[in-house]
Structures are given as C-alpha cells and as structure tokens.
Amino acid sequence: MKLTHEDKILLYRNMLRGRKYDEALTKMFNKGQVPGMWHSGIGHEAVGAGVATFLRQDDWLEVTHRGITHGLAKGLDARMWLAEHLGRVGGYAKGKGGHHCADREHGILIGGGTIGSCFPIAAGAGLAAKRLGKDQIVVCLFGDGAAQRATLHSCMNLAGVWNLPIVWVCENNLYSITTHVKNAIAAENIADLAHSYNMPGEIVDGQDVLMVTEVVMDAVERARNGKGPSLIECKTYRFREHGEGEIPTPYRTREEVKEWKKRDPIKLFRYLLLDEGVVTEEDLNAIGTKLDKEVAETVDWAIESPMPALEEAFTDIYVE
Amino acid sequence: MKLTHEDKILLYRNMLRGRKYDEALTKMFNKGQVPGMWHSGIGHEAVGAGVATFLRQDDWLEVTHRGITHGLAKGLDARMWLAEHLGRVGGYAKGKGGHHCADREHGILIGGGTIGSCFPIAAGAGLAAKRLGKDQIVVCLFGDGAAQRATLHSCMNLAGVWNLPIVWVCENNLYSITTHVKNAIAAENIADLAHSYNMPGEIVDGQDVLMVTEVVMDAVERARNGKGPSLIECKTYRFREHGEGEIPTPYRTREEVKEWKKRDPIKLFRYLLLDEGVVTEEDLNAIGTKLDKEVAETVDWAIESPMPALEEAFTDIYVE
Amino acid sequence: MPEINMRQALNQALREELLHDPTVHIWGENVEGVGGGFLITMGLSNEFGERVKDSPLAETAIVGAAVGAAYCGLRPVVELMFADFTYICMDEIVNKMAKVRYSFGAYNDVKLPIVVRMKVGGYFAQSSEHSQTPLAHFMHTPGLKLVFPTTPYEAKGLLKTAIRDDNPVLFFEHIIHFAAKGEVPEEEYFIPFEEANIRREGSDVTVVAIGYMVDLALEAAEELAKEGVSLEVIDPRTLEPLDMDTIMGSIEKTGRVVVVDEDVTRCGIPAEILMQIFEQLTEAGKTPVPMARVGAANTPIPYSPELEKAVLPSADKIIEAVKKVLV
Amino acid sequence: MPEINMRQALNQALREELLHDPTVHIWGENVEGVGGGFLITMGLSNEFGERVKDSPLAETAIVGAAVGAAYCGLRPVVELMFADFTYICMDEIVNKMAKVRYSFGAYNDVKLPIVVRMKVGGYFAQSSEHSQTPLAHFMHTPGLKLVFPTTPYEAKGLLKTAIRDDNPVLFFEHIIHFAAKGEVPEEEYFIPFEEANIRREGSDVTVVAIGYMVDLALEAAEELAKEGVSLEVIDPRTLEPLDMDTIMGSIEKTGRVVVVDEDVTRCGIPAEILMQIFEQLTEAGKTPVPMARVGAANTPIPYSPELEKAVLPSADKIIEAVKKVLV
Ligand SMILES: Cc1ncc(C[n+]2csc(CCOP(=O)(O)OP(=O)(O)O)c2C)c(N)n1
Numbered sequence A, B: 001m002k003l004t005h006e007d008k009i010l011l012y013r014n015m016l017r018g019r020k021y022d023e024a025l026t027k028m029f030n031k032g033q034v035p036g037m038w039h040s041g042i043g044h045e046a047v048g049a050g051v052a053t054f055l056r057q058d059d060w061l062e063v064t065h066r067g068i069t070h071g072l073a074k075g076l077d078a079r080m081w082l083a084e085h086l087g088r089v090g091g092y093a094k095g096k097g098g099h100h101c102a103d104r105e106h107g108i109l110i111g112g113g114t115i116g117s118c119f120p121i122a123a124g125a126g127l128a129a130k131r132l133g134k135d136q137i138v139v140c141l142f143g144d145g146a147a148q149r150a151t152l153h154s155c156m157n158l159a160g161v162w163n164l165p166i167v168w169v170c171e172n173n174l175y176s177i178t179t180h181v182k183n184a185i186a187a188e189n190i191a192d193l194a195h196s197y198n199m200p201g202e203i204v205d206g207q208d209v210l211m212v213t214e215v216v217m218d219a220v221e222r223a224r225n226g227k228g229p230s231l232i233e234c235k236t237y238r239f240r241e242h243g244e245g246e247i248p249t250p251y252r253t254r255e256e257v258k259e260w261k262k263r264d265p266i267k268l269f270r271y272l273l274l275d276e277g278v279v280t281e282e283d284l285n286a287i288g289t290k291l292d293k294e295v296a297e298t299v300d301w302a303i304e305s306p307m308p309a310l311e312e313a314f315t316d317i318y319v320e
Numbered sequence C, D: 001m002p003e004i005n006m007r008q009a010l011n012q013a014l015r016e017e018l019l020h021d022p023t024v025h026i027w028g029e030n031v032e033g034v035g036g037g038f039l040i041t042m043g044l045s046n047e048f049g050e051r052v053k054d055s056p057l058a059e060t061a062i063v064g065a066a067v068g069a070a071y072c073g074l075r076p077v078v079e080l081m082f083a084d085f086t087y088i089c090m091d092e093i094v095n096k097m098a099k100v101r102y103s104f105g106a107y108n109d110v111k112l113p114i115v116v117r118m119k120v121g122g123y124f125a126q127s128s129e130h131s132q133t134p135l136a137h138f139m140h141t142p143g144l145k146l147v148f149p150t151t152p153y154e155a156k157g158l159l160k161t162a163i164r165d166d167n168p169v170l171f172f173e174h175i176i177h178f179a180a181k182g183e184v185p186e187e188e189y190f191i192p193f194e195e196a197n198i199r200r201e202g203s204d205v206t207v208v209a210i211g212y213m214v215d216l217a218l219e220a221a222e223e224l225a226k227e228g229v230s231l232e233v234i235d236p237r238t239l240e241p242l243d244m245d246t247i248m249g250s251i252e253k254t255g256r257v258v259v260v261d262e263d264v265t266r267c268g269i270p271a272e273i274l275m276q277i278f279e280q281l282t283e284a285g286k287t288p289v290p291m292a293r294v295g296a297a298n299t300p301i302p303y304s305p306e307l308e309k310a311v312l313p314s315a316d317k318i319i320e321a322v323k324k325v326l327v
C-alpha cells in the first residue's frame, strides 16, 4: 500500500497516542491507582500502529497484554479501556475483566489471560470471517513467549489447511519475562515456523513503522484476496520491565536496554518525517500537545468514574 | 550402520513376527474374544522392525496404538501384551490398562489413549536420558493424525532448544481415521516441520525396512552423540480399517488400497533377501513356521489365562 | 410416530438446525462422510458442504476456534470424539468459553452460542482415557450449560434447544444410548432446559439419576418393585440449569433420596445435589432426610470388563443405596 | 528459631532436596536467576546449574515432560506459574500423571515421583484467569495427592515430604501466604501427609478450612470469641490423603461443622467433605449434625477488588455460616 502524507501523520499520531496512554497508566500504577497488573508496551509502538491503523473497523485484531497502542489504533475507546483497568463500571466489562480488553464493535478480539490462547481465538475468528463472506481479515499478535505454546501449531496448521484470512504477527521482544528467546525457541527465527504451515514468513524491523505497515498490509491484502495466512516476525524490544512494579534483575544488561532505546520507534519515525519534510517540528509538537490534553482528560474522567455496584459481580454470566 | 546377514534376517523375523501377532489378535477380535478396541498395524511392519530392532534395551521407545511390531521388536513380552489386551491378570497392568502397553524394563514408554500425548512423554524421557548421562536415546513414533496435535510444537521445540536425544518418527499412513492428511496438514510433508525446530528432517519410504533402519539408526547415532533430535517421516499405509470391526467407507478407494498392498513391506523384503541370496525360501519358511507355533502357543496361553480378581480394580492407584 | 435410535435423532436435530440457520456450522474430527467415530453427522457434509467439515486432530483448535468463531458471528456446533478429550482443551473451555461474556462481554452484550457435543461413558472396555463421564468439572465451572439426554426423543429436542441457546452448552451423549430406539416426532419440537423429567413415579425413595444412570435406576426400580419398594426416578436432563424444584417436590413426597452419577464419586455431582437438598431442607426449617450417593469408585476406569463393572455404578449398587436410606 | 517467610521456606525445602537427591530436577517458566514469577527458586540455578532450568512457555511440555521424565528415572519438581494454567495441561495431569501407575504400572511397579508446585488464589485483582484455586478438579481425579500448606513451617515440611513421595503430588501455594512470616527450624524435618492440623481449639463449631481460608477462619474465630462462640479451626493440609478422623473427632465434640474453601462452591470440596461427614455419621447410626459450607459464588472471579471480595469467601461469610449451624 502507498502511504500518503496524511497516512504517515496518522501513524505517527497513533504511535504517540499509544505511548502517552501507556505512560499515563504506568504513572497511575506507580501511584497505586491500578488494582491489578500492568504490562507496559513502550518500545512496541511501531508494531502497534503499523498493524492496526489501516485495518477496516470490521477486521479483527487480537492484541497481547502489551497491546494498548495496537488497540487504540484499531478503535478501542480509551476511556472504557482505562476505566476497565481501574475496575470501574464504565469499563468494557464493567470492571470485571480488568487487564484484558475486548471490543467487538471495533473488531478487537478476546485477549486471554493465558498466553497463547490467542491462537485458537484468532483461528476461530478467521473461520467466521471466511464463512460469513464479508471480506474481513484477522490480525493476531503474539509474543515470542506465546510462540512457545503448543496451541500455535494446531491453530497455524488449521489456518493453513483451511486457508483462513489470518495474518499472524509475532512481536519478538527477545524475552518472555526473564527468559531469552534463544533459550526457549529452537528455530533461528520465529518467522521460520511459517514453513511448517505452507505460508509466507517474513522478518521485519519492528522499530520501523513504515516497514511494519508495508509488510503487514501486504499480508492483509493477500488474506483478503483469499490467498490465505502469513506469518510476520517483528523484531522489537520492551523498554520497561515485564510487569510494572518489577525491579530489573540481571537477565538482561543495561547496555542492551540502552542500545535498543536508541531505536525508539517514535523518535526514529519523527526524524524520518522531519527529514522527508512531511511535517514541521511545530506540527509534531502540536499533535503531542493535543494528545497530552486528551490523555489528561481521560485520566481525570476515569479516576472520577464510579466503581461497579456489588451486584454487578453476579450478572453477565449467562445471556438470559 | 552396516547390516550383516544376521541383522537382515532378524529384521525379517521381527516384521513377520509383528504381522503374525497382529493377524492373531485381529482374528481373536473378530471372534469376539477381545473386550476392547484393536487397531491393526498391518502394513506398518517395515517401520516397526526398522525403528526398534537395533535399539539398546535401555533406550526408550514410544509406540502408537498401531505399534505391535515395534513393541515386540523392542522386547515387549508377547504373552503379557496379549493377556493385557484380553483383560487378563497376566497382562502388563493386570488387565487394567488394555490397549495401551508400557514395559519399563524393555524401554517401552507409556502409550497414551489421547493421540498426541506421546510428545510430552517422549520429551520427558529424552530429558531424563540426557540428565542421567547413560547415553540412552528415545525414539518417539507418532501418526500423521498425531502430527496435528498442538503438543507436537511445545515438545519438539523443547527437544530442539534443550538438545534432547530424541528421534521423532512419523508413521504417515495418509489417514487419521477417515481424514486424508492433505485435508488436515498444511505442510507439504510432515518432515518439513523439522525446520521449525532446527533439526534435520527426512522422508523415508516406510515400506522399505532397510531404508527405515538406515535413516533411523543414523539419527539414533546423532542423538547418542549429543547432536540432538531429528525428525523422520515414513510414508506408509494401513492395510486394514482404522479400528477392527469398522466397515470400509468411501473415504479411500479400493484402487488406492490395492496399489499400496502391492508394496507389502514383508513381501518386498522377502523378494530382496531372496534376490540378494541372503537366504533361501526354505530358511524364510522355517522362520514363518516357527513363528506360527510361537503365536499359537501364546494365544492358547492367553486365552486360558485367568481374569483379574475384582479386588484388583482397587489396587495400584498409589504407591504405598 | 417413527421409532429411531439416538444417533438418528441427533442427526435430525443437526440437520434441522443447519437448515434453519446459515450461521450453524459443524466441525470436528472425521465428521464428514459417514460421520466420525459414532456416525452422528452421517450424510450432512454431502448436503451442507463445507458447513460440516473434518477438522485436523486437534482439540485445542476445534474447541478454541469455536470460541473465536462464536464471538465473530458463527453458531458453532463442534464435536469432540470422546469427552475424555475435554482435558486437552480445558483452557479453551474453562478459561475462555465459560468466561467470555463475564470478562469481556458486559458492554458489548457478547453472546457465545456454542454447542460442544461429545460421547461419554464407560461399560464398553475402552480403558481409562476413553470411558470417562467428566461432567462434574464443568458443573464446577460457572458460565457453561450442561445437557445430558437419555432417550432419542430428548436427544433431538434438547439438542435443538442447545443450538438455539445463546450460551455455551456442553452436550453429553452416552455411548450405550446411541443404538437405543425410541419414538421421535417428525415435526419440530424443543425441550426446555431446567425441566427435570420424572421417568417413573414412586412413593418410597427419590432417585435422581444422571445420563445412562437413569436406565440403571429404572432397572433397580423394577427389581425393587418386586419387593414392594417404590422408587421415583428423576432425570434432571440439564445439570446447569438444574431443576431443583422437581427434586425437592419428589423428596417432599418420599422423604428419602439417592443420587446416582457415573463419574467418580469424590467431589462429584451427587455430593453437590445432596448438599443443595440438605441446605434447602435446613433453610426451610426441616430435618434432613436420609440421603445416599452412588458413583464410580475412586480409581481410574479399568479395562477388563468385570473390573470396570466393579468400579462403575450398577443397578445392584443403586438397590444397596436405596436400602440404606430405607433403614 | 529463625523467622522466615513462605518463599524462603519453600526455597529451603527445594535446596535441601536438590542436595539430598541428584535425581531431583526443577524446571518451569523463569525459574532461573531470581526465580520466576514468585521468587521461590531464587538462587538455585546458580548453585545447581542445569538442574534448575528455565523451560519454554509451554505448560503441556513442562508438566507432560515431568511424566515422561519421572517414568524414566528423574524426580521432577516443576513449577506452574499459576494454578489457572493447569487447565492447559489437564490431559497431562488427569489422563496421564494420575493414571500411569494404574494403567501401565502394575507389573513394572512403576513409580511416578512428581511434584507440581503452583501459585493459587485470589484477593489480588489478578482477574479471572490468574486468581483461581482449582483443587476440586484434582480431588475428583483418583491418583493424585494434594497438598496445601498455610504457614512457612508447613510449607517446608510438607514440600520435603512431597518431593520424597513416590506418587504425583500437586502442591498449592497461596499468593497471600508468600510474604507471611513464621518460625522455621534450620534442621531437616518432614510433615507427614494425612495429618490435619488443629489450628485453634474450640468447643462450639468445627470449621474445616482449606489453604488461605484457615487465616479467614482464625479471623472469624477471634471475632466470634468476643460473642462467646468458640470455633475449632482445622486445616486438613492434605486433601488427598484426607485426615477425616481428626475432623470427625472434632465434630464429636462440637456437634456442628462448617467447611470453607476458596474455590467455586458448586461441586466443590466442601460438599464432598460434608457428604463424607454425613455418611460417616449415618453409618455410625448417629443423626446428622448441622452443616454449612462457604465457598466462592457461582461466577468467574471479577477484577474490580470490591467485586472480587463480594464473590470470594470472607471472615464475615464464615461468621454467617457459623451462625446458621448454631441455630
Ligand atoms: C499460559 C501462560 N503461561 C504463563 C503466563 C505468565 N506470563 C504472562 S506474560 C508472560 C511472558 C510472555 O512473553 P511474550 O509472549 O514474549 O510477551 P511479552 O511479555 O514479551 O510481550 C508469561 C510467562 C501466562 N499468563 N499464561
């Protein structure tokens, strides 16, 4: 797909928006305002914006526990998402779901608490998309840790043999909590797994939003045209610890973190946009300022928003 | 490995022995003498003898539900095996296990009732073998159906990344009950899956016992020398229906069955042995006659052997 | 009314629902052609094409995909060849299927219309991994409905209700029932959930029996009638929702109760139903009635047929339990 | 005696057993270095090398390999980060681990010495897939042993017993207990299975409480003591084997019983224990005692903390149940 200037600005905005919401929640977590867990996705924004910005509303996206940039770019309502994380009644599941969000209206699939349960969900979504015949496609994000789960095989195989319209996108950030991918995955690259399912496999620089967008949208195109699934591995990095509140331990070196932070996807794209003359510093700063305002308002609203009544605990188990 | 004449004769005998026991149980089943299920492995004998004949007694072998030739060649006691199938107290589990046999003394692993549960068992055996440091290796057999189970991935990956001494051998007989492998597996060949685990993958004519032996024993050698796992796909065919007592339905054509039966692994090897001048017709017939006698005696013994006392149902749940 | 067996009754229900609603799709192992391990889907793939499709041998994918597909607009009716294989896809059933509406659906009014059909039951020498009747696990899991028909008539009517239900339903079919015949109307009908069926009226002891246990309880009732003991045999048909009213009504009359289930007794359904009875009586200020339970022994299911019988419930064991509560 | 927390007590037990027996091997997600999600294995990989090893993120492989490895001569002590993940490897636990000796081992005297350690429990806003306490499923599965310590002292002594046991043991560790401190001897000791612990003596009502529920029961006892009601609080410590004698002895004295469990009430452990009490009393020709159970409501576990509390047991709910049986 050929990106216009507006497209690029949108990508930039979506990356920055994810980052700002991520930072806001991180801050709230550290103030003790978040009752549960929080997995910051800072560092993953190029993947987030790249996979989600140009999908159709009725396409399906499965995001990971680090998927706030991705979700927002797909249409997730920031207020409802934040309220859910704070356990408020205004959240997507009235505060009953918590960390994992789903938004059927905006095509966001069920994000499971068991890592690797994304594969069957996405396979089912792909099957529904294919059978219902409305040209929808599915993008399923998963980590290098998730890539170790058994479910990957049964579901990528299903997608392959049934030719389902699914783009599998691995966010390989090198670690599953403290375990390095080299100590947990036998294959040289996760993209190599594509070979087992007779689908194309590609490796992408996950800090380069244009490359992510291009490769993912090509695969989306393939899927939409009935040409079946693909696997894309984005090499990326998480800048913060696995879960907020965790202290860094020697599983990775400071130098490694520092090297990767030099490849901050937002900074890289900012340089590029300025370099290309697509925008001015002022334009970009204006986007930032506007987002700051939005985020601040959302946070204020969410913090003020009410807790669910206790009776809510006993509803929504069955459809009546 | 270089096979001597004696080796070849042993291979022939092991194939024929499996066939004869298989036929005997099939006959008993059709007379109503077998209380449970019976999956004939007729057609798979080249794989059976090829993988198991030259393993060490303390090597581990995981066989499928069609694995009688394989088990016997590894040292499984025919009487105890048959008694177990008939639910007699003289069986491996006093008649409590049934179709699935295990014999720790002869290195035969737990054969699970859930297809695909072989993968974790074999992975664990490989881990034990490696950690205990006695140069044991593991051969894990599995069908094309089993190759569709999720567990394959988590366990082949474990074997790859921990460099476990395991030879994964797929008996691809084209069908999982009535489903053709082309409709169930996305990969061109099951051997292709090796690529995902950074191990060698090879395709073998599963009707050619010499080729199976050679390729498997090379992989065994690799594993024993600390060079890690391999995957071997044997193209074979089951001559009878999936389960004894089932009537043929149109999922496969008579012609296909006929074509494959021309490649009866025992006949092929018989021709070869005679052709090579390794043995005479008389030699081979003598082997057959001796086996007939053994099988008849075993069957008589098993049929006469007692049922377990009812109290046995309530023992062996825990080690005291 | 035509007499057909339970296979045919189930097949009719599936066919009617495939015709009724284009979003009904079936997948599972070997469901095409003559229809898998137990011939239930026979002929449907010829009529409905890819809507009735062989899946790979992969329970996590079969059941997990049902969750994803139902979220996205299909009405999957999937088959697990044996209920023992639910253990392979428990994460998909317990952590996903049962929880999606609660954890993700409140705002979006997410519905998850799924039926997972599966064969259960022992008495067939199929050994410990093909003979279980694992309902208790799922009754312990909020968010699922559980259906267990015992006649061809009920099989058809309950399966149609299950397929129309907007909640995930686990549908259990006992191997011994497949060949059993019964009258089944040709016109469409539905059997509502949460309506226990009084299979035999009686006055001395209430016997609540689940699935194939109903047959054994009726056998026991026949036997005990000769001794002048009158059993009321109740089949709950659905365990969730559970029609406790019919059970309590019967106990009001008989003053004694035995609950029978094929599954392992310990932490099983009979303990639950009996506790509910105890609680309801206590709540109402009544004294507890004599109660007993019959279930499988605390062992894996052995292969050898006599041993299997020794471990599983039987009419004799029901009679024994009835005699206990009669004292 | 030094005061340490439960993490440290568990770590000591693991270290002692690694030193004691070279066939003891540990694997699980992130167990190297500081020791995974809950820091239990901290430092052990430095001391024992590959005997304490990070596995891939793959519960089927972690637990399934334990079965194969134990069959072949290792004594695996594996870690599941959360008990909720048992649902991923239920086939490996229920269809394999629990059945191997029975279905394959009679002749070969197969032993399957495995410990699967795992974090359980709610009250931590970890939402529906990281907060469960799924013991009932496994108490329903013959062939497993179940251990649930509640103090650092017990954690060490029971874990050492578990590792020396030749049967598969599921070992549950409550998240709230990890930081709780208590006295733990430096010398080696073992706590035998099937010995319930009377945590508080009392005369009016027997409260059997499982895992963290012991803490809540003690809280309730403190509260009720002010009203002149005396609770006897019993911690069974192992659910299989289960020390019913201590429980029955206590009931003999108090004449009333409440069983408390954190898991979903329906088809849960309290119903089982209460039925066993009922059966033993009936068997002995005694009248049933007043009984009640406390467990989680029939819902997934909600995230929002107040809602979570509303669903899970509390000291107040125990007090309420005690008052019911006191009437
Ligand atoms: C089945 C399962 N196992 C373990 C966990 C605990 N856990 C949560 S996130 C995580 C790491 C996942 O790594 P990866 O998929 O690479 O994603 P990342 O956190 O690196 O973005 C683990 C082990 C879980 N939630 N589910």
Ligand SMILES: Cc1ncc(C[n+]2csc(CCOP(=O)(O)OP(=O)(O)O)c2C)c(N)n1
Pocket (backbone or CB within 6 Å): B064, B065, B066, B113, B114, B115, B116, B142, B143, B144, B145, B146, B147, B173, B175, B176, B177, B238, B242, C029, C057, C059, C081, C085, C088
């Ligand atoms: C987990 C599981 N799913 C389904 C079955 C039922 N089943 C038994 S054998 C079989 C086919 C296996 O096919 P394959 O692995 O190719 O072996 P083959 O029978 O062809 O030798 C199936 C589906 C089972 N036993 N376990």
Ligand SMILES: [Mg+2]
Pocket (backbone or CB within 6 Å): A143, A144, A145, A171, A172, A173, A174, A175, A176, A177
């Ligand atoms: Mg990662």
Ligand SMILES: [Mg+2]
Pocket (backbone or CB within 6 Å): B143, B144, B145, B171, B172, B173, B174, B175, B176, B177
């Ligand atoms: Mg096959």
